[in-house]
Amino acid sequence: MPVANSQISLLPALSAVLGPSGLLTDPADIAPYAEDWRKLYRGRAAAVARPADTAQVAAVMRLAAAAGAPVIPQGGNTSMVGGASPTEAGNEIILSLSRLNRVREIDPLDMTMTVEAGVSLKAAQNAALEAGCMLPLSISSEGSAQIGGVLAVNAGGNNTVRYGNARDLVLGLEVVLADGSIWNGLRRLRKDNTGYCLRQLFVGSEGTLGIITTAILKLVPRPREVAVAFCAVPDAEAALDLFGRFQAHDAAAIQAFELMSGLGTEFVLRHIPGAVLPLAAPAPFYALVELATSRPNAGLRGSLEAVLEAALEAGTVLDAAIAESEAQRAAIWKLREEHSEAQKREGASVKNDVSVPVSKVPAFIRRATEACARLMPGIRAVPFGHMGDGNIHFNLEQPVDADPAWFLAQDHAIMDCVNEVVREFDGSFSAEHGIGRLKPYMMPDWRGGAELELMRRIKAALDPAGILSPGRVLP
Numbered sequence: 436m437p438v439a440n441s442q443i444s445l446l447p448a449l450s451a452v453l454g455p456s457g458l459l460t461d462p463a464d465i466a467p468y469a470e471d472w473r474k475l476y477r478g479r480a481a482a483v484a485r486p487a488d489t490a491q492v493a494a495v496m497r498l499a500a501a502a503g504a505p506v507i508p509q510g511g512n513t514s515m516v517g518g519a520s521p522t523e524a525g526n527e528i529i530l531s532l533s534r535l536n537r538v539r540e541i542d543p544l545d546m547t548m549t550v551e552a553g554v555s556l557k558a559a560q561n562a563a564l565e566a567g568c569m570l571p572l573s574i575s576s577e578g579s580a581q582i583g584g585v586l587a588v589n590a591g592g593n594n595t596v597r598y599g600n601a602r603d604l605v606l607g608l609e610v611v612l613a614d615g616s617i618w619n620g621l622r623r624l625r626k627d628n629t630g631y632c633l634r635q636l637f638v639g640s641e642g643t644l645g646i647i648t649t650a651i652l653k654l655v656p657r658p659r660e661v662a663v664a665f666c667a668v669p670d671a672e673a674a675l676d677l678f679g680r681f682q683a684h685d686a687a688a689i690q691a692f693e694l695m696s697g698l699g700t701e702f703v704l705r706h707i708p709g710a711v712l713p714l715a716a717p718a719p720f721y722a723l724v725e726l727a728t729s730r731p732n733a734g735l736r737g738s739l740e741a742v743l744e745a746a747l748e749a750g751t752v753l754d755a756a757i758a759e760s761e762a763q764r765a766a767i768w769k770l771r772e773e774h775s776e777a778q779k780r781e782g783a784s785v786k787n788d789v790s791v792p793v794s795k796v797p798a799f800i801r802r803a804t805e806a807c808a809r810l811m812p813g814i815r816a817v818p819f820g821h822m823g824d825g826n827i828h829f830n831l832e833q834p835v836d837a838d839p840a841w842f843l844a845q846d847h848a849i850m851d852c853v854n855e856v857v858r859e860f861d862g863s864f865s866a867e868h869g870i871g872r873l874k875p876y877m878m879p880d881w882r883g884g885a886e887l888e889l890m891r892r893i894k895a896a897l898d899p900a901g902i903l904s905p906g907r908v909l910p
């Protein structure tokens with residue numbers, strides 16, 4: 436096993452702390468943790484540490500710090516940018532948080548939940564619903580993604596338009612630092628101006644500054660009414676027009692406003708069993724709108740119909756289906772949430788998780804589609820995502836019949852081509868997936884100078900030996 440000299444006594448020491456079920460060293464047991472779900476990052480690791488509580492996480496970090504061993508925290512391993520997968524070097528220890536899996540407390544009056552890092556987002560959502568509240572963070576990978584990872588990457592997702600990103604929902608954190616000390620910031624206060632806001636330093640740091648072990652999250656009231664429509668539109672401009680109509684009607688009711696291209700939806704219909712288009716004919720683009728309210732008798736269904744009727748009359752909407760039941764609502768969301776899986780089954784794809792001002796989304800899509808077609812004839816643009824907050828997944832699918840490996844080898848040229856257009860619109864090259872191992876090379880160009888220098892100083896202060904997720908985020 437490729438373990439450095441200083442690490443020779445590390446594995447027995449870890450085993451003593453974690454017990455037999457807490458440490459995996461057999462390559463066959465490590466393998467599932469060493470590959471990301473996109474199957475783009477397949478590495479090796481010295482071991483997988485599976486602590487059962489915060490004290491064990493701290494003990495692992497004390498031992499790793501003493502040995503100078505690199506550690507990568509891992510949750511559900513659903514990163515889109517390889518952040519939680521080990522490198523080929525084989526000397527990293529994967530620190531899985533999945534055994535820290537308790538929802539400790541839900542307080543419906545304070546509207547908070549205390550949840551450990553290894554709880555899946557879906558399980559946390561369900562626990563909140565059972566308590567009459569809602570955890571308003573929703574992402575396609577919520578069945579596997581875990582709270583610690585969701586916070587570490589500051590996940591965004593479908594409800595950002597209304598409730599913000601993961602960082603907007605965090606009141607308190609408990610974090611194990613690189614030297615094994617524990618920062619207990621598990622406060623549930625809505626107001627607390629007592630020095631620097633440390634929790635926000637760890638949210639979005641992608642495991643490079645500390646290991647989130649427990650969080651206190653804000654909840655919102657459970658909606659009394661939810662109304663969902665799937666709308667065919669002639670182009671992305673029409674989808675933006677529709678978004679404007681819903682904003683003008685009742686902006687506070689919009690819970691999600693998602694865009695899908697005709698091609699991306701065709702992939703879902705082709706590859707995902709049970710996916711059905713709820714309309715008579717396919718269209719160039721689709722918008723999914725979800726309205727929700729906790730107000731009694733708000734008549735959301737009426738709102739939805741009124742806005743859609745006016746939009747149909749104006750030609751902004753070509754056709755629309757309104758969900759009549761929970762099953763139909765789920766079927767509509769399936770068309771959106773299976774986009775990534777369907778693209779994977781269609782062939783190789785290069786992801787661009789970008790954001791631009793909401794008003795610029797259609798122009799961005801047009802310009803980026805043209806730029807990519809010039810770069811690689813036959814490339815298939817699949818723009819989709821969170822139109823209501825300006826975050827578009829401008830994914831590119833390989834040309835039909837192209838060699839997937841050849842296509843993936845062009846990933847930097849493709850991402851750089853899209854990013855040039857993003858820059859014209861004052862956007863961001865990474866809206867919600869983070870930097871991981873895929874995008875550190877972009878950092879000097881986009882965040883260079885004082886900003887990157889400041890990030891390096893923060894990293895050096897919190898992890899002077901550079902053992903936490905080395906090579907991720909910072910180039």
Ligand code: MLT
Nearest residue numbers: 575772774775786820828
């Ligand atoms: C999603 O919103 O479904 C994912 O963040 C998108 C992706 O696969 O690029």
Ligand code: ZN
Nearest residue numbers: 592820828867
């Ligand atoms: Zn997304």
